[in-house]
Amino acid sequence: MSDSENRGRQASVDGFAHEHIAAGILMKKYQNVSLVDLPLSTYDIIIVMGVSP
Numbered sequence: 001m002s003d004s005e006n007r008g009r010q011a012s013v014d015g016f017a018h019e020h021i022a023a024g025i026l027m028k029k030y031q032n033v034s035l036v037d038l039p040l041s042t043y044d045i046i047i048v049m050g051v052s053p
Helices: 003-030
Strands: 033-035 045-047
Touching (some): 003 033, 003 045
Antiparallel strands (some): 033 045
């Protein structure tokens, strides 16, 4: 594998790990946290703060 392939793979793994670490920290504070994979969305984590009436 080339160096750029290795860097790309490591960046992907790091990003995935960071999402899970952030979700774990947020779960301790807000309880209702979800990791999501929404097409065409820039968001990976959703925090439900309350229910609309």
